[in-house]
Amino acid sequence: MPEIKSVAANDYGELSHLIRQAGLLRRRYGYYAVKITLNVLAFAGGWVAFVHLGDSWWQLFLAAFFAVMFAQLSFIGHDAGHKQIFRTRRANDVIGFWHGSMVGLSYASWMDQHTRHHTNPNHEDDDPDIQIPAIAFTEEQARKKRGVFRWMAKYQAFLFFPLLLLEGFSLHVSSVKALWRKNLRGRWVEIPLLALHFTAYLTAVFLVLSPLTAVVFILVHQCLWGVYMGCSFAPGHKGMPTIAAGQKLDFLRRQVLTSRNVRGGRWVDFTIGALNYQVEHHLFPIMPRPNLRHAQPIVRAFCARKDIEYSQCGWLRTYGYVLEHLHAVGAPLRAGRSVPTGAPA
Template identity: 60%
Template structure:
């Protein structure tokens, strides 16, 4: 059985390669990067022209959207989806990390650990979050205020996402080595520009709206992918194919969902073939889903809002013992 399971992925990979879905799509990425950078620059130009005004909060919201779109490109560069050359992918990654204020080196190392062991209770950093519990064992280990937050995590989940942007900046500065100076420069230049143009109260409001909405958008883009799916523990016997498919969830939708979620809505295909260019993921889905169906492998897919429902249901169920203990 183990040999048969191992050969399953080799067979699937052969089908993907035969369809040429691992070929680079540089033209697509050049266009996307160019449009993103032009829109990002236009938002900052609007900021400069508008001056000291409460309408800047609209600019802050637009900036949150574009910051997330730039982060999606950084994600693709980190997986070497854009160029065949490691160096050029790193250049693209570092440029976009410099614009978003997220350490490229720190994030890539963390994200690679996630891809190697998705939804693994002990080895996936994405299910090791201080304020959340994804298993009852994690919940039981919480103490003090963190235990109270975890016991009410289903209610607090979306409000907590507004802090995600601030957390990403903090982690990037603390854990990025020499890249720390680039992250600090990002924060200094950003705050200097905002407080130079706006009054102190409006500047604070701008930062809160921009960073809050950016964190919320980022969190809402990544949360549906694995949260509420099976959590693995030490000693599991799943092969690579089943480990990646059974712990991931796809999100239905057309071109708008593809754009909104940066291709992360094809999470199953992305986890099976991380270096696959984003525009090929929807084509790979046809092959992967048919392949899983033929072999009786569960393939999870639902609408965006239903995925959030699954996330909240899982968080509520896991935290039930904590609420009972507090009564």
Template identity: 65%
Template sequence: MTPTNPAAAPARSGSDFTELTRRIRQRGLLDRHPSRYAVRFTVNAVLLAVGWTAFAVLGSSWWQLLTAAFLAVVFTQLAFIGHDAGHKQIFRGRRANQAVGYLHGALVGLSFDWWVRKHNRHHANPNHEDDDPDLDIPLLSFTRGQAATKRGVLRWMAKYQAFLFFPLLLLEGLSLHVSSVQAVLRREVKATTLEATLLAAHIAGYLAAVFLVLSPWQAIVFLVVHQGLFGIYLGCSFAPNHKGMPTLTAGEKLDHLHKQVLTARNVRGGLITDFALGGLNYQIEHHLFPGMPRANLRHAAPVVREFCRQRGLPYSQTSALGSYAEVLRHLHAIGAPLRTARGSQ
């Protein structure tokens, strides 16, 4: 079910959310259990070791493209752990979560502090046209206002963005790497020296391994496949969560419960979906309780869904394919005025 316009929802006091939080706490769903994450750490470490071992054993071979695809999946799973650490889902202490976050950022080549700052702004202002950094993507338009301001090539892309969406996700991994390096060089992160060292070590080690083991052409194709699939996997994990859901503008005031529920979408599925999407398929619960450990989200979903039903609050959820269809329909609709406008450029 797709929510109505958030502007139509009344801004209420925090009493509803307080009651929901009480129900969640009574079930122990906010309690952290680091031992459960130990299993994820172990599995990811084994998968990473298997991937790079296979890379070393295969040597200069075009079969390495399979290794590239495998490592793209592993890198994304590592990024999910970094996401959880950024929300302090793993340990109670800040330092322990940061240590895990910095380590996983280094493993995939991202600045942990830059990403946390950006992601926190998104959580504070989900789908806000002015304040959500996830809506500020030059190559895409998520509102008609954004589309109307596009010129030249960007305007043409906005017209046909539904067709370009998945191909553009191939660049998502590269974009995150570049933004991470830029943030460190501009000293926009706290631990500048640490992050610079970790990023430099990742880039140097990664490129050295690829170009020393593979022929130049094989190395280039490996990089394209690995980083491209990494970007697609990440993009396909994040895109269903908010894209195509109602957006907020300046002056629209909603309480925490309405703001988070009305702008988010859940993706139905079982344990395989939970694993594939890193728990982000429970986007409503995650946004309401960012510090909730990933394993608890599936148990919180029925509680939140029933709570919303009791209060007449729309709770949006669909299948994985349905979520992508909704995203593409939204992007296509945003570009429609540009396609029909006379003399549009």
């Protein structure tokens, strides 16, 4: 990893002024009203089609459809968590709790983890998104792996996409565990909401489908959703420089140097919920989703003027970078030698 040097933080104030001057922090109520309405109508329509189709293997196409819908609903919950939709926290929380309940996720738990990620992206000690037992994102993490996790770290580049098949189930389990163990805000609202979700989901699936078809439907739905979510969030930071403990960076460089954008037009924006503008999103997390594409040229030009490295590549290439990084991190383990403490990623 190239050395990252910290400089004065006043650059962010200058960039923020340019963004505000362009009106890109203004709320987009019309956009979100249409987006949420279409999502909910499509989601409800999917369940109507599910009941109408009955016990049929054709339901697996609907399982794929619901995987897409779960991701799209999750993206709205993500926007609500960042206060992109409304100005007040209460109004955004209503949207967040509602969408979390539709997909079986704890909005409060996600907020707790995601806030820490945004504060310290790719920080070896403080970013929970790179504290994953099954994967090592730095050689220091690889050195500490033991048992089956150490074996997985050796071949993690090959296991990365197969592991994403389990991400949907992992999101459900982590939500339930967080609500059980932590005193999260809105906990007593979310516990009944998630209980209602799982009860309604399982009842509908096993009531309409035969047991075997129901199990396969759940597997296809949840596994594809997990892959979709993983492929949407991973390109933003995985394989980018990590920040070691004690390393100091100003806010602007901490966000830009650890984030990666994905090139693409409106189709990519829609598919991954505008997470392809990861740099701009991290710099201005309250910026409404449709404004990110307009902020991108402003931020990129500003970074070029300040000689700040700005990372952007095609969608497929970003996965190449992710896999290459994971493969390199596991190389010392495959060679059978200890990974030196503090080795750069």
